[in-house]
Amino acid sequence: xxxxxxxxxxxxxxxxxxxxxxxxxxxxxxxxxxxxxxxxxxxxxxxxxxxxxxxxxxxxxxxxxxxxxxxxxxxxxxxxxxxxxxxxxxxxxxxxxxxxxxxxxxxxxxxxxxx
Amino acid sequence: xxxxxxxxxxxxxxxxxxxxxxxxxxxxxxxxxxxxxxxxxxxxxxxxxxxxxxxxxxxxxxxxxxxxxxxxxxxxxxxxxxxxxxxxxxxxxxxxxxxxxxxxxxxxxxxxxxxxxx
Numbered sequence: 421x422x423x424x425x426x427x428x429x430x431x432x433x434x435x436x437x438x439x440x441x442x443x444x445x446x447x448x449x450x451x452x453x454x455x456x457x458x459x460x461x462x463x464x465x466x467x468x469x470x471x472x473x474x475x476x477x478x479x480x481x482x483x484x485x486x487x488x489x490x491x492x493x494x495x496x497x498x499x500x501x502x503x504x505x506x507x508x509x510x511x512x513x514x515x516x517x518x519x520x521x522x523x524x525x526x527x528x529x530x531x532x533x534x535x
Numbered sequence: 536x537x538x539x540x541x542x543x544x545x546x547x548x549x550x551x552x553x554x555x556x557x558x559x560x561x562x563x564x565x566x567x568x569x570x571x572x573x574x575x576x577x578x579x580x581x582x583x584x585x586x587x588x589x590x591x592x593x594x595x596x597x598x599x600x601x602x603x604x605x606x607x608x609x610x611x612x613x614x615x616x617x618x619x620x621x622x623x624x625x626x627x628x629x630x631x632x633x634x635x636x637x638x639x640x641x642x643x644x645x646x647x648x649x650x651x652x653x
Contacts, residue, residue: 454640454641456640458578462645463626463643463644463645463646464580464626464628464641464643465643466640466641466642469639469640479640511578513578513580515580515640515641522568522585522587522630523585524570524582524630524641525582526572526579526580526582528577528578528579529578529579529580531578
């Protein structure tokens with residue numbers, strides 16, 4: 421199957437700093453990528469849809485100014501958590517669509533801890 | 536109303552037994568897709584199986600099969616001959632009809648924590 425990578429896998433930062441998470445499709449081009457967030461012992465919640473070359477679409481309740489998404493190429497989407505606070509501590513996972521919209525390949529996730 | 540309902544928060548199953556994980560869904564779309572993912576403690580989401588709403592036959596992938604009951608709006612995952620390595624969280628997810636010609640993200644259920652006992 422297709423491979424999606426995320427970097428970094430873990431990050432610890434101080435409150436008020438910004439953190440950038442990268443999501444890459446390694447062996448295929450992904451026009452669309454998705455960003456999810458998962459709090460401990462909870463399910464995945466879709467945050468936003470990232471489309472190459474256009475603005476991201478955010479789900480209701482997700483602050484677009486806080487979670488900046490850039491999809492500058494067909495293999496890379498980035499999520500920047502701006503002015504992070506402890507309540508932003510979570511597991512962030514991206515996924516990328518393959519040739520068919522029925523295929524969604526997930527990255528390994530990034531665990532963010534904000535002190 | 537929840538779009539994906541998984542009613543079993545946790546399950547204990549004896550090794551080598553078959554196990555069924557329940558999933559019901561709610562959508563008014565005619566075209567949709569149903570997914571099952573496995574999430575071990577490492578956190579990665581491992582794709583197991585997919586069923587499209589127009590697929591007439593139940594999907595199968597090795598030891599995994601999906602019992603698709605469209606009229607009941609259920610998509611249960613069946614794991615045959617369970618193994619210790621099957622212990623993990625299992626999530627049912629749905630992709631609803633396309634919007635604006637683009638892909639849609641998945642809506643996930645709350646998951647079932649499956650523990651296989653030796």
